[in-house]
Amino acid sequence: MKIRLLSLAILFTISCFGSQINPIIIGIAPHSSTRVILKLHQDLRVFLEKYFQRPVEILTAKNFSEFSMRCNEGSYYDLILTSPNLAVLAQKMASYTPLMTYKKGLSTIILSKDKDILKSTQLPLHVVGLDPVSFPTLDAQDWLDKQGFKEGEKVEYTYTSATDSSISILLNNHADMIIISLPNYIKLMTDKLKDKVTVIYQSEPKPSRIFLAKDKNGITLEQWKKALDAFSKSSEGENHLKITKLEGFKKMAPNDLDNLGEIVDKTIHRLYN
Structure with missing residues (x-):
């Protein structure tokens, strides 16, 4: 009987300890390479490990479509940091709540080596985006469509897994234009590279990346x-803003994502059709 009780006590102790060290999983949309994502969010990981006294893991996915499917399934990530259209889906389909974003909105940028590319008669133009459901891709495609560049007629789209890959594709003359976000333009485009390209389009700032969580x-x-409020006021949060150049944090208001109906509808169609 004593041996049995001792065995039960050991199992109980192991079970409790296991629950205490169960890692917190942060899912971050694949807006850059995995290496860059891990580097940009180390301050967030370190802060949360100290705050919750638990290990924290940062995960991403091979592309935005895969990442969004995981978010919408609801069991992969404890905390999500993602683009506004995918945040709406995670909220609607997996009961995550938008909690915090950045003060600096994200602009969409279209780059080309040819400043007169939109006047080209060599059609269709080849345009590279990050993923069919990435926010900058959808935003840029909407703008090009309104300029008369219909997909399958005047433009053809292909997609790559990371912004640094698309920049290389453009510079090596394997695309006519590429679509990136302003933060990636700032981080990845050196002055030397900027001299080789032209900004064809830059949008007004749109909602920034969103932090979401749930019980x-x-x-x-x-x-x-x-x-997250504590992180926004911490030295780690301050350093995170310096690295990402996103200026500051702000709490989400209930209606911050209400004007994204059209882009969210297109996202759903591309993910599930």
């Missing part, structure tokens, strides 16, 4: 609100 993995939504 999951032993952490309540209220605890996530407090943790």
